[in-house]
Amino acid sequence: MVNIFETIKKETYDYRTKIAVIEGSQSISYEDLINSANSLALRLKEYGIKPLDRVAMLCNDSIDYIIISLAILSVKAVAVPISPSLSWDETETVLIRIDVNYLIFDNSIYLNEKCIVIFSGFKSDKKFFIHCRNAIDTVSDDYYAINPAFIRFSSGTTGASKGVVLSHEAIIERTDAADKALCMTFEDVVIWVLSMSYHFVVTILLFLRRASTIVLCGSSFPLLFFESIKNCKPTFIYASPFHYHVLANSEDLSSAILSSVRLAVSTAMKLPQSTAAEFYDKFGFELCEAYGIIEVGLPFVNLYGIKSKRGSAGKVLPDYDIKIENRDEHGVGELFIRGKGMFDAYFSPWKSRKDVILNGWFKTGDLGSIDDNGFLTISGRDKNVINFTGMKIFPEEVESVLNRYPAVKESFVYGVPHPRYGELPCAKIILKDETNSDFDFNEIRRFCYSLLPSYKVPKEITQVKTLEKTASGKLKR
DSSP, rough: OOHHHHHHHTTTTTGGTTTTEEEEEEEHHEEEEHHHHHHHHHHHHEEEEHTTTEEEOOOSSSSHHHHHHHHHHHOOOOEEETTTTHHHHHHHHHHHHTTOOOEEEGGGGGGTTTTTEEEOOSSSOEEEEEOOOOOOOOOOOOGGGEEEEEEEEETTTTTSSSSEEEHHHHHHHHHHHHHHHHOOTTTTTEEOSSOTSOOOOHHHHHHHTTTTTEEEOOTTHHHHHHHHHHHHSSSEEEEEEEHHHHTTTTSSSSTTTTOSSEEEEEESSSSHHHHHHHHHHHHSSSSEEEEETTEEEHHHHHHHHGGGGGGGOBSSSTTEEEEESSOOTOOEEEEEEEEEOOEEEEEEEEEEEESBTEEEEBEEEEEEEEEOOOOOEEEEEGOOOOTTTTTTEHHHHHHHTTTTTTTTEEEEEEEETTTTEEEEEEEEEEEESSTTTTOOOHHHHHHHHHOGGGSSSEEEEEEEEEOOTTTTTBBBB
16 A cells, blocks of 8 residues: 655655755754654554554644654554644544544643653654543444545535545545646745645645745744745745735835745635735736645646636646536536545545545535636535525625725624525624724725625624634634
């Protein structure tokens, strides 16, 4: 059976002395990265971790995070990333639903008398603890037959299944498929600001396979972000629209600072056209919007640099096929995808891939349309659509407008049933100044009316202190 760690080791052998990862003032070569992962793997074995054990990682992004991940994969155990941003109750949900055997963490708040130090970090003297859990281990026999590597906690398209299982084979296939768009090489220097808990399998592992240099900039934002861009001469940026908005509006960065960048990919959420425009106006080249799905991989990247195609995810990559079914009068319908590197199963309750997809087609749960030139535009999630007097309202579109209002920190748009209109669009918002009890919400409505058709403007806006989110950090709809 193949192993993604062994694949990385083999493919980077000729680049052993090259810098693999930079984190602030620290850096690690490919040779030291592989050796550190091998050394930790021996400790994991000595502790009792066996092939196919599920090992959760509750750690901050760092060089050490990558070493721990590779060590888990090296011993043929299964990595279960957990975001440090989750509450303890949400973390417990992941541990229980994925029936985790071991937990590795770097925050002493989770420490108890049964934990030991398993790793002291790469030149950092940090302490990473390990805790052995009493897993029930009533796992489907299929689990042991598919060579699993990662389980990413997710609600899946049904909202019931928890945990997307990816085999080593699927990871190798989907990284190869994504590279037909990204074309990574050993000469690339990657600026990285996203959470590894959610963005690791396709991107970080691909960058490592191609012996690129990864510059971690997530901590001390935006200072380390700006510093790294100034000092490292990046060729590739992988970030969210928020990060590109910050770049475009920073007076500390000149318009020539990104002259070495060959590709700037926007992911994690739909790229607002306003952000694409302000980035182009400052830096002189178009952002590339990417559309990824944990069950599928990265089937779309808009590489074309065409201003009129802003807002599109681009054309489907060579290793994938797509189809749109049940289209409305505007050509918007349900998006289905098939191709290489598809997920292997949902973990809890167990559902194998063949029980989820039909004739190879995976229903994404997204609504989209394809123009005459093959460009895909995502309109929203099927289950999230608000039907107001027969007109469709996509909450994500309205949220993107609300979030542009200067006083709004975050928003959530939802439908409220109405006997006459079907559903009314309403919104909950978190203000940047939560103490402002005299805020005039009509100001937000007037702002929305200037950017949206009147029927899409929320009929009721409520101020809240928090918004309910899933264990994977997304708004719970």
